[in-house]
Amino acid sequence: MSEERKVIVEIKGVNKIYGKNHVVKDLDLDIYEGEFLTLLGSSGCGKTTTLRMVAGFEEPTSGTIKVENEDIHNKEPYERDVNTVFQSYALFPHMTVYDNVAYGLKMKKVKKAEIKERVTEMLDMVQLGGFEKRYPLQLSGGQKQRVAIARALINKPKVLLLDEPLGALDLKLRKQMQLELKRLQKKLNITFIYVTHDQEEALTMSDRICIMNDGVLQQVGTPSQIYESPRTRFVATFIGETNLFDGIVRAKQNGKLHINVESGDFCVPDEDFKNNEMLAVSVRPERMLYSAEPVEGFNLTGTVKDQIYVGSVLKTVVELPNGNEVKIERLAGQELPKGGMVYLHWNDGDAKLIHTFDDVFAGAVEDVVMQ
Template sequence: MKYIVELDGVNKIYGTNHVVKDLNLKVEEGEFLTLLGSSGCGKTTTLRMIAGFEEPSSGSIRVEEESIEEKEPFERNVNTVFQSYALFPHKTIYDNIAYGLKMKKVPKPEIKQRVTEMMELVQLEGFEKRYPSQLSGGQKQRVAIARALINRPRVLLLDEPLGALDLKLRKQMQLELKRLQKKLNITFIYVTHDQEEALTMSDRIAIMHDGILDQLGTPTEIYEHPKTKFVATFIGETNIFDGAVTAIDGKDISVNVENGTIMGTGENFKKGEYITVSVRPEKMKFSDQPVDGFSISAVVKDYVYVGSVIKCMVSLPNGNELKIERLAGDALPQIGAAIYPYWRKEDAVLIHNRDNLIFEAIENITLG
């Protein structure tokens, strides 16, 4: 496997604020990798360090196996596309796209050929003589992408490039970006806080939380097998239970939670361990009688209709809410009905709780 971008032990500290913490990340050649996380998690800072707009406090960054920490941004074989477009308002679309080549003193015939190719690639033929003020938001973003791609970078960095677009246009541009990336076989490193966008576009997703890389995997791995409580709650909707392991029978694990007992499957868990259980709404089932291994009860409170899907909201005795999701037309219990939620044991994701791990570490130190 060839890695085109490698970050080893990268840290970024601003005064007392440790923004990126011991980040190790390897990006495969030709892949679409998304850095995903909430505001302040360190994803944009990471992108800016690769681009050369920020210097790492420690660690190393390599592009094509060459260290780039000492290189200026224009010396790195990467280009960046920003949310703000950053187009020259007084220049035509042709001149905006050609700007980088003119700075490199590329011959005019070659510039014309490459600009024409880029205009066709981003589907803006015939717009050469227009100015940015005459374009829509989506068209401006295509110009910004073409301007970055015309330099033929090995890696294209994109910092929330679709954030300023309306929902319909953003979804359209997601598909166009993915098409471009596959056609050109250029490595894309994409920053977003939009989970659906990341799942739609990415070959792999790197989820960052509080400066730490929480999980790296394919969209399916991230959604179906989250490794931390944060990942489980950040990607899509889920029902969360916190409790203690009461019994282990092979891979079958019983967990005692505040409202009763639930079950799941997993390995490397200990009896008495405090864990988190995540169950997606579409995996939830319900019965009018207790199901073997499950003893939680609930009352149906409301329904939310979202087109092809109906979300059933149910309340546990302690007031916590669960979601049960079904396709429109499927049978669902009546509002006010008492039900017993359950699921296939294999559909529950059991997660080691970090608080429990920290407690054990402190206990080990205390007890020697």
């Protein structure tokens, strides 16, 4: 993410409060021109509300939203250069596909001949040429979705907002539409803000992912940054599976941190941690190593609780003496006897340290990933 990229949407200090519900808390987020940004989180995390505030369907309780450096606070939805693809498609049932797609251009009083040309071109682009005279009721879910996308894109918005657009489609169609959306986005070079609760979808499609939980922005970063370097416990557990250990910084020596986890200590290069600070250590199941004999250096001991062969990988569950379970995924490998002793370890760099004060002040922390 280079510094000179142009910010197209700037969300600054935005809060949204409905009665007693604080839905979006102190949200700061810059969205760059031409990027595919996903707002990811479980339902009720504030992602849709954020999208609706950009669209103009909701007003922020406080804070500002700028599009191309212009505060859009007092602009009605119809005055904003953004368009939305709704979760339920929201196609006008009394209009044909053609009229649905042409709606935005008609509102802008574009000439009829031009409308016809652009609608035809747009429908071809979403592979719905020849469907002009159909009504929404005569379309399948996937086709409705394409009409909804065409109807929004034809207006050449500066930003396209997509609210879980693929939520109602079956898995196969969803995968296909993901690729198609990505293709359209690249081709038209329009900024997409995409809302989903599906982490796989987010990882597949996004340039950057913004993870929200309970109204608080947790982390913004590329899919690999998010996966490889989760900044909060929430992110670590929300994206993929992980093993989280509670730890404490025992000492800082020679640029190394000595960290105590479970029953042992291990060393990592110094990071921004203090002596005696509580922290969490995240090790992804596929990065966790095990052996029947202790290895040199740090080891965790446990007993094999279960081992499941699922074809591509071998999943092992190991129980630690304190009762916690550790998940391990290896591409095949040594099978272990159930109930047997096993030694767990990991390579340097595979254990990610997470500040635990983020659990409390997650929203107030500087966005380390973006800097």
